[in-house]
Amino acid sequence: MATIAVLGAGLAPAQDQPLPQSAVKINLPDNSPLAFLSSTISDSRATARGAALVLDLHMSLTLRNTTAGRIHGVTLRVVAQEATLGGKGSVTYPSLNVGPGEALPVRIDMQLLRPSQAIGGPLVQVDLDGVLFQDLSFFGPDRLNSRRTLTACELEARRDREHFKRVLAQGGVEALAREMRDSLARQAEAGQLTVAVSRAGRAVTTAAIPEHSEEFAFLQFPDSPVEPLKGSAVLSGNEARAPRIEVRNRANRAVKYVEMGWIVSDSSGHRYMAGSLPSADRDMILAPGKSAPVLQDTILSFTAKGRPVQLQRMIGFVNQVEFADGQVWVPNRDSLSNTSLLSVLPPSPEEQRLSDLYRRKGVAALVADLNR
Amino acid sequence: MKRSHHPDPATLALHAGGDLGWFQAWRTARHVERCGECRDEAAAYRGMRETLPGLAEAPGIQWDHLAREMRANIRLGLAAGECIREVDVAVPRVPLLNGFRAAFVAAAALVLVVTGIVLERPTPSAVSAGVPVVQATGEGVERRSGDHAFALMHEGVNTNRVTYSVSAQGTMGASYVDPQTNLVTMTKVYVE
Numbered sequence: 001m002a003t004i005a006v007l008g009a010g011l012a013p014a015q016d017q018p019l020p021q022s023a024v025k026i027n028l029p030d031n032s033p034l035a036f037l038s039s040t041i042s043d044s045r046a047t048a049r050g051a052a053l054v055l056d057l058h059m060s061l062t063l064r065n066t067t068a069g070r071i072h073g074v075t076l077r078v079v080a081q082e083a084t085l086g087g088k089g090s091v092t093y094p095s096l097n098v099g100p101g102e103a104l105p106v107r108i109d110m111q112l113l114r115p116s117q118a119i120g121g122p123l124v125q126v127d128l129d130g131v132l133f134q135d136l137s138f139f140g141p142d143r144l145n146s147r148r149t150l151t152a153c154e155l156e157a158r159r160d161r162e163h164f165k166r167v168l169a170q171g172g173v174e175a176l177a178r179e180m181r182d183s184l185a186r187q188a189e190a191g192q193l194t195v196a197v198s199r200a201g202r203a204v205t206t207a208a209i210p211e212h213s214e215e216f217a218f219l220q221f222p223d224s225p226v227e228p229l230k231g232s233a234v235l236s237g238n239e240a241r242a243p244r245i246e247v248r249n250r251a252n253r254a255v256k257y258v259e260m261g262w263i264v265s266d267s268s269g270h271r272y273m274a275g276s277l278p279s280a281d282r283d284m285i286l287a288p289g290k291s292a293p294v295l296q297d298t299i300l301s302f303t304a305k306g307r308p309v310q311l312q313r314m315i316g317f318v319n320q321v322e323f324a325d326g327q328v329w330v331p332n333r334d335s336l337s338n339t340s341l342l343s344v345l346p347p348s349p350e351e352q353r354l355s356d357l358y359r360r361k362g363v364a365a366l367v368a369d370l371n372r
Numbered sequence: 373m374k375r376s377h378h379p380d381p382a383t384l385a386l387h388a389g390g391d392l393g394w395f396q397a398w399r400t401a402r403h404v405e406r407c408g409e410c411r412d413e414a415a416a417y418r419g420m421r422e423t424l425p426g427l428a429e430a431p432g433i434q435w436d437h438l439a440r441e442m443r444a445n446i447r448l449g450l451a452a453g454e455c456i457r458e459v460d461v462a463v464p465r466v467p468l469l470n471g472f473r474a475a476f477v478a479a480a481a482l483v484l485v486v487t488g489i490v491l492e493r494p495t496p497s498a499v500s501a502g503v504p505v506v507q508a509t510g511e512g513v514e515r516r517s518g519d520h521a522f523a524l525m526h527e528g529v530n531t532n533r534v535t536y537s538v539s540a541q542g543t544m545g546a547s548y549v550d551p552q553t554n555l556v557t558m559t560k561v562y563v564e
């Protein structure tokens with residue numbers, strides 16, 4: 001602790017020094033399904049830059065599955081020391097397949113910028129937020145809604161693995177390879193839009209740029225338990241704020257979370273996946289047949305290739321639903337394909353993993369993975 | 373006939389060229405008939421006039437250019453003369469910056485400064501520096517607020533293979549395959 005306190009006060013400008021192991025505190029509960037094997041933060045440094053202190057933290061952890069089940073997802077919560085000012089984040093590892101007794105090596109790379117003043121205690125705290133097993137059972141405090149996130153990732157993984165298995169069975173190896181090449185091309189294309197999000201009540205640009213309320217157009221999925229009814233957001237140049245969508249529960253059980261996908265198009269008609277619009281009310285229970293608004297009071301600013309994207313149209317679709325009993329719904333592959341959403345949506349983590357495997361090791365390794 | 377009654381040389385030159393008005397031409401012609409001196413002078417002008425067209429065809433002489441240059445020199449000389457001419461009219465002495473002028477100059481300077489600031493200002497941003505913002509950087513996703521920043525990095529990962537996800541709730545995420553562990557890694561930072 002004393003060592004860290006020196007970081008702020010003792011470093012002259014442009015000097016740096018390695019971070020001690022005590023700069024990071026890792027918390028695993030006693031009954032955790034993951035045991036802590038080792039950790040290192042070598043190559044982590046604190047550098048004084050003028051009046052500020054830059055902390056580069058490179059953490060490698062090795063955890064071990066201590067249960068009899070197979071772990072399919074893990075979320076770690078990462079909190080800088082001064083949570084209110086320093087920040088909060090999470091690192092999630094979906095698409096895992098860690099058997100009993102097997103090790104899980106993970107890496108966390110962080111950068112913190114803070115005024116250079118004396119620090120007491122560890123700089124960063126890492127907590128286990130959740131573990132998802134193959135049977136969709138869950139362990140963890142779930143402070144970051146990891147259960148829902150990991151479950152949705154697992155359902156998407158199963159959906160996409162089934163899809164690629166079907167492609168392999170119907171079209172052979174060449175068809176599978178073509179799907180992978182298309183996926184990699186889409187991933188390269190998807191990164192063109194940059195979005196900044198701020199939680200602010202009111203934009204300050206209205207004097208210079210006129211704003212108007214723009215209605216959402218909706219893509220409807222036949223099997224979606226929730227139906228979007230109407231919605232709008234205020235557009236001003238390359239900014240969108242105060243999105244609001246009215247949805248109706250058309251399932252026969254209560255819904256507690258709805259996440260809408262949000263696509264924007266620019267003046268040339270190019271479509272981008274802008275982000276998701278989750279329901280804000282943590283205590284929401286949407287009974288069958290009832291409707292409720294999904295809204296957020298945030299500002300999203302869009303740029304592509306360094307230039308502001310002048311927003312023209314908005315499209316919404318139901319991206320994720322969580323029922324009151326904890327079950328999760330995600331769109332099926334046919335719905336995404338039939339509405340051309342596949343060309344806009346980022347790939348699921350599993351599709352990302354499979355396409356990366358194809359890129360690194362070829363189609364034979366991919367086929368072996370799908371057949372496991 | 374006294375010399376003072378002779379037409380001046382310019383009138384004689386114009387008479388030789390047939391460029392005088394009707395009345396002055398009649399009067400000058402009457403005088404030239406009676407005055408041998410003026411008759412000789414007019415004849416000389418007439419001869420010179422007949423020679424000039426040939427000179428215009430002489431190689432190496434740009435008459436038009438010469439004429440323009442001469443006119444320019446004349447104007448320059450006139451302007452210079454005006455500059456050095458003594459001004460006889462008394463001009464009332466006024467202080468350089470009286471009250472009205474000073475106010476006008478100050479207002480103009482203020483307008484200039486404000487215009488410069490407005491023109492130099494980058495694209496207006498929705499948020500000031502102190503408002504927390506989550507965004508993607510080239511090597512990670514970060515939450516920035518004033519002089520504090522918190523970033524989860526994906527150094528060494530090809531940017532074409534990183535997909536970003538944004539939530540209007542106030543999160544920014546990145547998804548990529550870690551080249552060292554080959555695990556899909558999803559990082560997320562929260563605006564609050």
